[in-house]
Amino acid sequence: MKIAVLAGDGIGPEITAEAVKVLQALDLKFEMERAPVGGCAYDAHGHPLPEATLKLAKQADAVLFGAVGDWKYDKLDRPLRPEQALLGLRKNLGLFANFRPAICYEELVGASSLKPELIAGLDILIIRELTGDIYFGQPRGRRSAPDGHFPGSEEAFDTMRYSRPEIERIAHVAFQAARKRSKRVTSVDKANVLETSQLWKDVVSEIAAQYPDVALDHMYVDNAAMQLVKEPKRFDVVVTGNMFGDILSDEAAMLTGSIGMLPSASLNERKQGLYEPSHGSAPDIAGKGVANPLATILSAAMMLRFSLEQPEAADRIESAVKDVLASGLRTADIHSEGTKRVGTREMGDAVVASL
Amino acid sequence: MKIAVLAGDGIGPEITAEAVKVLQALDLKFEMERAPVGGCAYDAHGHPLPEATLKLAKQADAVLFGAVGDWKYDKLDRPLRPEQALLGLRKNLGLFANFRPAICYEELVGASSLKPELIAGLDILIIRELTGDIYFGQPRGRRSAPDGHFPGSEEAFDTMRYSRPEIERIAHVAFQAARKRSKRVTSVDKANVLETSQLWKDVVSEIAAQYPDVALDHMYVDNAAMQLVKEPKRFDVVVTGNMFGDILSDEAAMLTGSIGMLPSASLNERKQGLYEPSHGSAPDIAGKGVANPLATILSAAMMLRFSLEQPEAADRIESAVKDVLASGLRTADIHSEGTKRVGTREMGDAVVASL
Ligand SMILES: CC(C)[C@H](C(=O)O)[C@@H](O)C(=O)O
Ligand SMILES: CC(C)[C@H](C(=O)O)[C@@H](O)C(=O)O
Numbered sequence A, B: 001m002k003i004a005v006l007a008g009d010g011i012g013p014e015i016t017a018e019a020v021k022v023l024q025a026l027d028l029k030f031e032m033e034r035a036p037v038g039g040c041a042y043d044a045h046g047h048p049l050p051e052a053t054l055k056l057a058k059q060a061d062a063v064l065f066g067a068v069g070d071w072k073y074d075k076l077d078r079p080l081r082p083e084q085a086l087l088g089l090r091k092n093l094g095l096f097a098n099f100r101p102a103i104c105y106e107e108l109v110g111a112s113s114l115k116p117e118l119i120a121g122l123d124i125l126i127i128r129e130l131t132g133d134i135y136f137g138q139p140r141g142r143r144s145a146p147d148g149h150f151p152g153s154e155e156a157f158d159t160m161r162y163s164r165p166e167i168e169r170i171a172h173v174a175f176q177a178a179r180k181r182s183k184r185v186t187s188v189d190k191a192n193v194l195e196t197s198q199l200w201k202d203v204v205s206e207i208a209a210q211y212p213d214v215a216l217d218h219m220y221v222d223n224a225a226m227q228l229v230k231e232p233k234r235f236d237v238v239v240t241g242n243m244f245g246d247i248l249s250d251e252a253a254m255l256t257g258s259i260g261m262l263p264s265a266s267l268n269e270r271k272q273g274l275y276e277p278s279h280g281s282a283p284d285i286a287g288k289g290v291a292n293p294l295a296t297i298l299s300a301a302m303m304l305r306f307s308l309e310q311p312e313a314a315d316r317i318e319s320a321v322k323d324v325l326a327s328g329l330r331t332a333d334i335h336s337e338g339t340k341r342v343g344t345r346e347m348g349d350a351v352v353a354s355l
Helices: A012-025 A039-045 A051-059 A083-093 A106-111 A164-179 A195-208 A221-230 A242-256 A294-306 A311-326 A344-354 B012-025 B039-045 B051-059 B083-093 B106-111 B164-179 B195-208 B221-230 B242-256 B294-306 B311-326 B344-354
Strands: A002-008 A031-034 A062-067 A097-103 A123-129 A141-144 A154-163 A184-189 A215-220 A237-240 A263-267 A273-277 B002-008 B031-034 B062-067 B097-103 B123-129 B141-144 B154-163 B184-189 B215-220 B237-240 B263-267 B273-277
Touching: A002 A012, A002 A051, A012 A062, A012 A294, A012 A344, A051 A083, A062 A083, A062 A294, A083 A273, A097 A164, A097 A242, A106 A311, A123 A164, A123 A242, A141 B195, A154 A164, A154 A195, A154 B195, A164 A184, A164 A195, A164 A237, A184 A195, A184 A221, A184 A242, A195 A215, A195 B141, A195 B154, A215 A221, A221 A237, A221 A242, A221 B242, A237 A242, A242 B221, A242 B242, A263 A294, A273 A294, A294 A311, A294 A344, A311 A344, B002 B012, B002 B051, B012 B062, B012 B294, B012 B344, B051 B083, B062 B083, B062 B294, B083 B273, B097 B164, B097 B242, B106 B311, B123 B164, B123 B242, B154 B164, B154 B195, B164 B184, B164 B195, B164 B237, B184 B195, B184 B221, B184 B242, B195 B215, B215 B221, B221 B237, B221 B242, B237 B242, B263 B294, B273 B294, B294 B311, B294 B344, B311 B344
Parallel strands: A002 A031, A002 A062, A062 A273, A123 A237, A184 A215, A184 A237, B002 B031, B002 B062, B062 B273, B123 B237, B184 B215, B184 B237
Antiparallel strands: A097 A123, A097 A263, A141 A154, A154 B154, A263 A273, B097 B123, B097 B263, B141 B154, B263 B273
């Protein structure tokens, strides 16, 4: 088994180092190979996703991904910006199923913006389709407006698209995930306005018939954005398209107050996956040794479970993280009175010690 | 001056009746004329936006709108569903500028999901473009996929589009609104992924040069959804497209915890406007006399200010609402211990008495 380690920019290298340390401590049989990605890859090779990096990622069973991006690349043309590496990996590896848990850890309830009674015990799994929708739909570009309010003026356009098989496969992923949880799926769309959403809703409903043990409800995206704030615990598994999933998964992550704790997985049909923390590259604190490595360490656990068939090892990591939290260690982002503040490396060491 | 009163479905008629009562109590010179809209219009005339209703709305200086929608119309074809009336009015009247304030009233801080220190004093104005974007962009429909992941399979598609003049005019609205407030605008887009967003960002930046006294920042929509939860008070005026505005304005409204208090205005270039509460038709409590009429009453105030050139009358209504809240009267949705619970009509009467 081979893991491609793409540490990336900002805090990427330091948090990824801790996850690698934890993986090594498990003493399992897999190879790890590093490659540059994002802004640092652009600096070194002129492209955020160099050929060699993409080749490695394709060959590997799993990609452990840190983070990409820094203000200093903001002026580059879009195809050369760091985040294009992520879009390129998703597309080229066919990583259509994105798992974004939003979990509120008991010890961290106080870090949330929400009142404790609304957020304590939160455990939502957002399943976002990741290779379709308006993210990749052609045609797109700029042109002279062919019609509309101001025909002849400069306009830009993008195409939202979903085909039936694309919706079917992500719906199956959601229903199967729900079977292992509380057997409830909420499908989010905007079928009162969008053709794409109407097909989404129709197909998800059809697939639901194959999972009579799972309850399905539909919610409009604007309402979902509200209900997440009002009563987040009403949700269990949420399945939605790429664009709405981008917004709702970040909203849900921030509700927990501890985005530094949240892992993610992006899988293709062969269970190859890319695993990354839900937070970003945080260039403001890069290199200071204060970043929280737990989201990346928990992403490594997801990797063991989903792509490397090592569920026990995944459990070991997750238990170790819980123990470390229970023992009162906290990085700056989740620090509160009465707990012990530690740096990135000490946090990683503590997880290793607790394994 | 003429006001078209379109009460609609669900709680629409009862909350609109209170706003009409308040308007009449002001003893100003305008005519009011009613017409059916939404599900009830479909029932009576076979269409949610009958010709006569549209004609009245076009002739009027302003439309006072209640709410549309009920579960019982869910099975109708999309063009006949109640919410199409709203889309039809926006489009036919050219109501491109949607003002959605998210205000947290001092007395209602406790109703929010958020901790009091994060929400107390919140006063955001979301300005949503309302006649463009993927809501109205052609082409759209179903077809056999011409390319993509599954060529030849059934697919649905929609087109996100914005032209330069569409973005310019809403940007002007936002900067002008900011001049009357704290002189800060946040423009929300997804320019790291979408062509449409890149043009949005470029044009908003260009227009900003004409408002050197207003500070502009740009934020990606996923980050905006997070920052609204994390630190809502960092926002003042937010300007964004139709789709993102739909999601973010509802999220922001729900943050306040008292969506029953939030009005909205949708204006065209001639300052004709449609005024409606931000909440929906709430069919579950329709006809019970418990709905909160204040969002509709405050929408009437916005109407007096924006379309009917009666700013003093608008101020009178807004002060009266504040006084009524201060006196401790509450409808069920905002009720809390130590306050007096009243019904829809009593609340309307109290506002009239406080004028
Ligand atoms: C960086 C960006 C292109 C990306 C996305 O929009 O998918 C990010 O926000 C995410 O959610 O992984
Ligand atoms: C009813 C629906 C079409 C509408 C919209 O999406 O614009 C509503 O959600 C709104 O925000 O006014």
